[in-house]
Amino acid sequence: MANVVIVGTQWGDEGKGKVVDLLTGYADCIVRFQGGNNAGHTLVVEGKQYIFHLIPSGILYEDKRCFIGNGVVVDPAVLLQEMDELAAAGLPVTPERLMLSRTAHCIMPYHKSLDKGSEAALAKGKKIGTTGRGIGPCYGDKILRKGIRLGDLLDPAFFRERLVDNVAEKNKLLTELGLPTHDVDAIYDEFQRYAERLAPFLGNVSVALDEARKAGRHILFEGAQGTQLDIDHGTYPFVTSSNTVAGNACTGSGFGPSHIDCVIGIVKAYTTRVGEGPFPTELFDEIGDRIQKKGGEFGATTGRKRRCGWLDMVVVNEAVRLNGINGLAITKLDVLSGLDRLRIATAYEHEGVTHTAMPWNARMTGQVTPCYEEAEGWSEELGEARHFDDLPPKAKAYIRRLEELAGAPAYVVSVGPDREKTILLRNPFESA
Ligand code: GDP
Ligand code: IMO
Ligand code: MG
Numbered sequence: 001m002a003n004v005v006i007v008g009t010q011w012g013d014e015g016k017g018k019v020v021d022l023l024t025g026y027a028d029c030i031v032r033f034q035g036g037n038n039a040g041h042t043l044v045v046e047g048k049q050y051i052f053h054l055i056p057s058g059i060l061y062e063d064k065r066c067f068i069g070n071g072v073v074v075d076p077a078v079l080l081q082e083m084d085e086l087a088a089a090g091l092p093v094t095p096e097r098l099m100l101s102r103t104a105h106c107i108m109p110y111h112k113s114l115d116k117g118s119e120a121a122l123a124k125g126k127k128i129g130t131t132g133r134g135i136g137p138c139y140g141d142k143i144l145r146k147g148i149r150l151g152d153l154l155d156p157a158f159f160r161e162r163l164v165d166n167v168a169e170k171n172k173l174l175t176e177l178g179l180p181t182h183d184v185d186a187i188y189d190e191f192q193r194y195a196e197r198l199a200p201f202l203g204n205v206s207v208a209l210d211e212a213r214k215a216g217r218h219i220l221f222e223g224a225q226g227t228q229l230d231i232d233h234g235t236y237p238f239v240t241s242s243n244t245v246a247g248n249a250c251t252g253s254g255f256g257p258s259h260i261d262c263v264i265g266i267v268k269a270y271t272t273r274v275g276e277g278p279f280p281t282e283l284f285d286e287i288g289d290r291i292q293k294k295g296g297e298f299g300a301t302t303g304r305k306r307r308c309g310w311l312d313m314v315v316v317n318e319a320v321r322l323n324g325i326n327g328l329a330i331t332k333l334d335v336l337s338g339l340d341r342l343r344i345a346t347a348y349e350h351e352g353v354t355h356t357a358m359p360w361n362a363r364m365t366g367q368v369t370p371c372y373e374e375a376e377g378w379s380e381e382l383g384e385a386r387h388f389d390d391l392p393p394k395a396k397a398y399i400r401r402l403e404e405l406a407g408a409p410a411y412v413v414s415v416g417p418d419r420e421k422t423i424l425l426r427n428p429f430e431s432a
Contacts, residue, residue, distance in 0.1 A: 281312040
């Protein structure tokens with residue numbers, strides 16, 4: 001029995017979907033614990049690409065149980081659409097295969113209007129570059145104790161009462177922004193239809209996970225976003241609105257911390273960021289363009305071009321500490337093939353002072369100069385490597401240096417988007 005958390009160590013899009021899919025093969029239960037459909041997790045199985053925004057990617061395995069924990073914010077329309085798409089692809093999502101926490105908060109139509117409206121109202125340079133999915137306003141209402149939870153949809157009188165108060169308040173804000181307002185009856189009717197379909201899926205995720213644990217099942221917690229997007233520990237305010245770090249796997253699903261056995265941090269072999277905010281190792285030259293093209297670095301949710309830069313070990317080491325990472329999954333190593341020389345940031349310099357931890361605020365992070373060490377590149381393509389020794393010596397040296405700088409061993413090295421384009425060095429479910 002082992003319970004494993006997978007988190008992104010950078011600014012998201014590290015390849016969590018691919019690694020989660022791979023490790024799901026050894027798990028029985030897969031749990032989302034934070035974020036919402038701002039996430040875009042891509043996996044490629046037998047040449048077919050799947051992108052999941054909300055449902056854990058484990059749903060592709062028919063014998064696994066998937067869970068959406070209380071820490072997730074759920075847009076019911078998106079969830080039902082994802083279920084319909086899976087059903088159309090021959091994978092019906094049944095209550096036996098997916099349980100939704102009754103206490104997960106609903107993303108309401110006014111959350112989406114407010115997310116887009118407030119972003120549009122911000123001056124250039126102040127925008128966050130959100131995904132526009134209503135994530136921030138929904139978590140905001142949760143903290144302000146105004147939110148509507150999935151279970152509330154099953155109590156029509158209570159739901160209506162909460163909705164009336166919320167719509168009145170949000171319509172005032174929307175009017176101030178010069179945006180269209182919302183109608184209580186329209187939302188009420190729409191959400192009653194969702195409630196009917198979602199009712200059989202609602203349950204007590206904490207109890208179900210505890211039962212699974214006691215029965216000796218392997219549980220995999222699938223993080224969304226990345227450590228630098230964490231609301232507390234990331235480059236605030238250029239972050240998402242949830243805790244993305246491993247500690248939230250427990251809070252966001254109702255699972256006791258002493259039962260977590262292993263935390264795996266996903267590290268892209270270089271760095272990317274989508275949306276606004278500081279990015280010390282960002283490349284603005286042809287190398288950045290080349291990585292962006294070869295890596296296919298476009299947002300899986302919004303289609304935006306991802307900003308690209310060198311591997312930043314200040315960022316990765318921050319994640320090792322904050323998440324208590326036991327092992328690394330290094331992804332997209334194949335994208336670096338063909339570059340003569342590689343650079344790895346090991347520290348930052350700011351006003352004559354050297355820093356090895358992330359500065360505490362985004363303004364300072366935007367002003368630092370990365371201190372680089374150089375690594376030799378390799379020309380060979382890596383897509384066919386299945387064992388560590390299949391890799392060219394310089395690619396091996398890059399991984400060994402990354403492990404050394406992080407103080408954590410590589411469990412997985414990924415050399416392509418497909419499930420089989422993987423080198424599994426250590427299995428967290430077997431070695432935990
Ligand atoms: P996530 O949000 O962390 O799940 O990552 P995304 O799915 O948003 O972005 C990662 C992208 O890289 C996807 O298009 C994956 O199919 C792709 N990918 C994952 N691992 C590898 C790899 O090792 N090599 C290459 N070339 N692509 C990969
Ligand atoms: P996955 O799980 C990359 C970024 C947005 C924006 C900021 C806030 O695929 O790694 P939000 O809509 O969450 O309020 O936007 O966070 N962001 C992501 N960037 N990958 C993601 O998810 C992201 N989810 C949010 O671009 O900068
Ligand atoms: Mg993504």
